[in-house]
Amino acid sequence: MDYQISLKVNSTDYQQQVPARRLLVDFLRYDLGLTGTKEGCSVGVCGACAVLLDGEMVASCITLAVAADGAEITTIEGIAEGGRLHPVQQAFIDHGGFQCGICTPGQVIAAKALLDVNPTPTEDEIRQWMMGNLCRCTGYYGILESVINAARTLQEQAR
Amino acid sequence: MTTAFTTVGTPVARAEGPDKVSGQTLYTADVDLPGMLWGKVLRSPFPHARIVNIDVSRAQEAPGVRAALTGRDIPPALVGRLLRDCPVLARDRVRFVGEKVAAVAADNPEAAQEALLLIDVEYEELPAVFDASEAMQASAPSLHPDIESYVGLPQPPSPMNNVFAHNRWGKGEVEQGFRESDRVFEHTFSAQLMHQGYIEPHACVVRVDDSGRVEMWVNNKAPFNLRSQLSAVWDIPENRITLHPISIGGDFGGKGSFMDTPLCYYLAIHSGRPVKMVMDYLQELMAANPRHPADIALKTGVKNDGTLLAREASVVFNSGAYGAFKPRVYLGGADHLGGAYQVPHVSIDSYMVYTNNVPCGHMRAPAKPQVHFAVESHMDMIAAELGLDPYEFRLRNVIRQGDETPTGGSWEEVRAEETIRRAAQASGWGQPKDRPNAGRGMAISDQPPGAGQSEASVAIDAEGKVEIRMALWDTGTGAHTMLRQVVAEELTVPVDDVRFTVQNTDAVAFDSGSGGSRVTYTAGQTALGAARDLKAKLVQQAAGLYETEKEYVTLQGGTFVIEGTPAQTVPITEVTARVISEPGNAIIGEMTYSATNSPVTSYCTQVAEVEVDPETGQVRVEKIVTVHDVGAIINPMTHQGQIEGGVIQGMGYALMEELVAEEGRISNLTLGDYKIPTMPDIPKLETVLLEPSTGPAPFQSKGIGESSNVPVAGAIANAVYDAVGARVTSLPITPEKVLRAIRERESNKP
Numbered sequence: 001m002d003y004q005i006s007l008k009v010n011s012t013d014y015q016q017q018v019p020a021r022r023l024l025v026d027f028l029r030y031d032l033g034l035t036g037t038k039e040g041c042s043v044g045v046c047g048a049c050a051v052l053l054d055g056e057m058v059a060s061c062i063t064l065a066v067a068a069d070g071a072e073i074t075t076i077e078g079i080a081e082g083g084r085l086h087p088v089q090q091a092f093i094d095h096g097g098f099q100c101g102i103c104t105p106g107q108v109i110a111a112k113a114l115l116d117v118n119p120t121p122t123e124d125e126i127r128q129w130m131m132g133n134l135c136r137c138t139g140y141y142g143i144l145e146s147v148i149n150a151a152r153t154l155q156e157q158a159r
Numbered sequence: 160m161t162t163a164f165t166t167v168g169t170p171v172a173r174a175e176g177p178d179k180v181s182g183q184t185l186y187t188a189d190v191d192l193p194g195m196l197w198g199k200v201l202r203s204p205f206p207h208a209r210i211v212n213i214d215v216s217r218a219q220e221a222p223g224v225r226a227a228l229t230g231r232d233i234p235p236a237l238v239g240r241l242l243r244d245c246p247v248l249a250r251d252r253v254r255f256v257g258e259k260v261a262a263v264a265a266d267n268p269e270a271a272q273e274a275l276l277l278i279d280v281e282y283e284e285l286p287a288v289f290d291a292s293e294a295m296q297a298s299a300p301s302l303h304p305d306i307e308s309y310v311g312l313p314q315p316p317s318p319m320n321n322v323f324a325h326n327r328w329g330k331g332e333v334e335q336g337f338r339e340s341d342r343v344f345e346h347t348f349s350a351q352l353m354h355q356g357y358i359e360p361h362a363c364v365v366r367v368d369d370s371g372r373v374e375m376w377v378n379n380k381a382p383f384n385l386r387s388q389l390s391a392v393w394d395i396p397e398n399r400i401t402l403h404p405i406s407i408g409g410d411f412g413g414k415g416s417f418m419d420t421p422l423c424y425y426l427a428i429h430s431g432r433p434v435k436m437v438m439d440y441l442q443e444l445m446a447a448n449p450r451h452p453a454d455i456a457l458k459t460g461v462k463n464d465g466t467l468l469a470r471e472a473s474v475v476f477n478s479g480a481y482g483a484f485k486p487r488v489y490l491g492g493a494d495h496l497g498g499a500y501q502v503p504h505v506s507i508d509s510y511m512v513y514t515n516n517v518p519c520g521h522m523r524a525p526a527k528p529q530v531h532f533a534v535e536s537h538m539d540m541i542a543a544e545l546g547l548d549p550y551e552f553r554l555r556n557v558i559r560q561g562d563e564t565p566t567g568g569s570w571e572e573v574r575a576e577e578t579i580r581r582a583a584q585a586s587g588w589g590q591p592k593d594r595p596n597a598g599r600g601m602a603i604s605d606q607p608p609g610a611g612q613s614e615a616s617v618a619i620d621a622e623g624k625v626e627i628r629m630a631l632w633d634t635g636t637g638a639h640t641m642l643r644q645v646v647a648e649e650l651t652v653p654v655d656d657v658r659f660t661v662q663n664t665d666a667v668a669f670d671s672g673s674g675g676s677r678v679t680y681t682a683g684q685t686a687l688g689a690a691r692d693l694k695a696k697l698v699q700q701a702a703g704l705y706e707t708e709k710e711y712v713t714l715q716g717g718t719f720v721i722e723g724t725p726a727q728t729v730p731i732t733e734v735t736a737r738v739i740s741e742p743g744n745a746i747i748g749e750m751t752y753s754a755t756n757s758p759v760t761s762y763c764t765q766v767a768e769v770e771v772d773p774e775t776g777q778v779r780v781e782k783i784v785t786v787h788d789v790g791a792i793i794n795p796m797t798h799q800g801q802i803e804g805g806v807i808q809g810m811g812y813a814l815m816e817e818l819v820a821e822e823g824r825i826s827n828l829t830l831g832d833y834k835i836p837t838m839p840d841i842p843k844l845e846t847v848l849l850e851p852s853t854g855p856a857p858f859q860s861k862g863i864g865e866s867s868n869v870p871v872a873g874a875i876a877n878a879v880y881d882a883v884g885a886r887v888t889s890l891p892i893t894p895e896k897v898l899r900a901i902r903e904r905e906s907n908k909p
Contacts (some may be wrong), residue, residue: 010287036183038186040358041830041831042829044831045829045831046358076182080181089180092176093172093177094172096797096799098179098180099361099804100357100635102358102635127838127839128839130838131839133838136356136804136808137635139803139806139808139841140807141844142803152796
């Protein structure tokens with residue numbers, strides 16, 4: 001059965017009919033064409049499909065689209081502000097935070113979600129928080145560096 | 160001698176960075192074509208069975224379904240990267256759990272998935288064999304009785320049952336070596352089935368137009384080889400097939416196979432629509448092309464002083480149901496069973512064996528992680544018996560300049576010893592540990608830059624902007640940025656003025672693609688050659704403009720210097736602006752290059768420092784020192800990225816990753832159950848790069864893609880022994896195995 005949902009994705013309002021079983025990741029990728037959100041494991045453990053739902057990080061591969069009714073969603077396409085990369089994104093470029101890039105949208109979302117609630121995380125807090133985002137290319141060293149430096153940049157900007 | 164570079168040696172940020180961090184980069188699963196259908200496959204639940212009957216009629220009539228196929232609906236040709244032994248869809252029998260038996264194409268993925276449930280297959284189970292050694296016995300079922308008829312076997316198959324390749328390497332007289340030895344040691348080792356763990360599953364999109372022309376988007380890193388494989392199985396000429404460039408979401412050797420592409424074409428033909436197939440990760444872990452499990456037996460003769468005299472080695476690779484997923488029939492790394500040592504008498508046997516398991520393929524330095532885990536563990540076990548320090552034992556035997564390799568070859572500029580010494584130094588080898596149950600372990604391996612073929616053009620426009628055009632897909636290594644740096648250096652222009660355009664397979668005759676630590680060498684020399692050709696043409700043009708001979712013109716810092724009194728200088732951009740009158744025109748340099756085998760290799764020694772919990776057997780890696788025998792480094796950031804990613808993959812291999820198969824059925828079918836390292840797992844990493852030496856790649860550089868993942872498992876195994884005296888000879892080194900080894904050690908105490 002189809003349901004009518006209305007939601008905001010990256011500041012744009014959408015009203016759409018979706019089948020009950022449509023997953024949020026498929027809704028974003030194939031109904032809205034926002035393919036920046038990636039599907040890796042399909043069971044909510046790899047983090048590639050992470051999006052922000054009302055500011056909270058969720059795995060869109062195990063979230064139904066109907067569960068996003070009335071919500072505000074931010075995907076990787078909505079992280080840059082006014083055409084300028086977010087400091088988290090810039091840090092991933094400057095500090096070797098990506099290689100193949102398939103996990104990167106999820107990594108960036110996760111890092112932003114962390115720094116939104118904890119602007120000055122310790123290295124250990126970063127390691128624990130980012131545990132849910134798998135990366136096979138970098139060995140995580142570049143990602144860790146990127147998050148540390150993004151936090152620094154955001155702190156400097158806030159001053 | 161040091162050469163002053165401007166761009167080479169700097170950590171230039173990747174041009175694809177902004178797209179990758181903002182979700183704009185296109186991967187195969189993102190490709191959307193008008194009218195495109197979704198293809199899904201039904202897989203065998205049995206490891207070995209005869210297909211009695213398949214009925215797809217109910218699936219065919221399901222809503223949204225446009226095609227439903229069985230093996231009977233398509234030509235019977237077999238497919239393979241070299242050995243063509245794999246059906247596109249099973250016909251009469253299935254040989255592993257996960258083999259494709261039927262396929263559907265439907266309007267959306269949900270409809271395709273539901274249609275699979277409506278397919279009825281009647282199987283008759285056959286006796287199966289899972290263990291490679293058992294499969295070699297005459298009593299085991301023969302899985303490929305028609306092997307003699309297969310295309311692609313470089314030599315006749317072995318007379319041994321299910322052995323499709325038996326390879327031998329060696330030198331000297333190994334029996335004589337054992338007779339001359341004071342002590343002879345024999346140990347056996349085993350290594351597990353491992354998935355490459357790229358986060359992007361295999362995917363493909365195929366469109367066939369009315370004239371039969373095929374267009375494809377595939378996350379395959381060797382698209383020209385794929386085109387040739389598909390041309391053979393579809394029986395259409397290669398020039399009717401175009402593969403379009405696409406970014407690849409992780410490779411590690413796993414993305415060189417045809418996977419669903421042969422089938423996707425038939426779904427497109429039968430539905431008359433473009434078709435997309437995306438494996439989900441469950442299928443990835445069940446039925447992709449993982450790293451081979453191996454059983455390795457080593458026998459080594461030594462003098463009492465620790466000098467190696469003889470090595471007899473055999474490795475049995477459990478290849479699974481098909482040999483089709485390897486670019487060669489055997490795994491080249493098996494020839495490393497002599498290790499990085501001077502051994503006068505060597506005999507190595509490698510067996511590739513069919514079993515009813517998932518067919519295996521390539522993964523980062525194929526066979527070497529298995530081989531060096533065994534060789535390096537064996538070295539420490541011998542050292543312990545002889546009462547020698549493992550470091551001293553390695554120093555005594557390590558291959559040096561002028562020595563023959565264990566297989567009778569030779570390398571120039573052998574720096575194995577330096578890597579061992581520097582690793583010992585950096586790790587504080589021999590110094591007391593700062594806590595109980597801590598240990599250090601060492602391992603060494605080598606990986607030469609691989610050969611291959613490539614084609615490039617480098618164009619400069621009127622504004623002096625440079626474009627490199629090559630049919631080399633981005634697998635994530637940063638190759639395009641490395642090539643921009645090589646070309647910028649040669650043309651003495653800013654790297655920001657050089658862009659990389661990926662061409663499709665129609666644009667050039669051939670490219671070997673990514674793999675085998677090849678790209679910096681093969682693609683690098685190709686791009687450099689094209690840049691040199693362009694430079695020569697520009698010099699000629701500048702000489703013409705100033706009415707002089709090209710011998711009097713040099714290019715420095717983006718400016719031509721024209722000898723004379725007085726000397727004149729003219730920027731490249733002035734020459735290009737004057738010579739290139741038509742907008743859109745360019746001066747183009749070209750190069751087709753076929754690399755020969757590198758005269759140098761690259762050694763890597765690692766020391767792992769671990770702490771073992773003797774109560775639980777849990778191993779915690781505290782630190783890894785990784786020492787690399789490098790050439791010039793073109794991009795330190797991407798170079799380091801390869802080292803870091805490889806080390807952590809090696810750590811996953813050593814400690815946690817295993818596709819657990821019971822009677823051919825893999826039981827850990829999600830990334831929640833198949834554990835790969837996460838950020839909290841990563842140890843302190845110290846990278847030591849030797850002073851740059853020579854290399855066959857541009858500006859005396861080498862490859863770095865594979866080496867760092869090879870010695871890790873041996874280093875960790877040896878560190879665990881050093882920590883608690885527990886010797887684990889099978890990978891992965893799980894807490895259960897460590898605990899068992901600790902108890903065995905205790906029960907053996909006098």
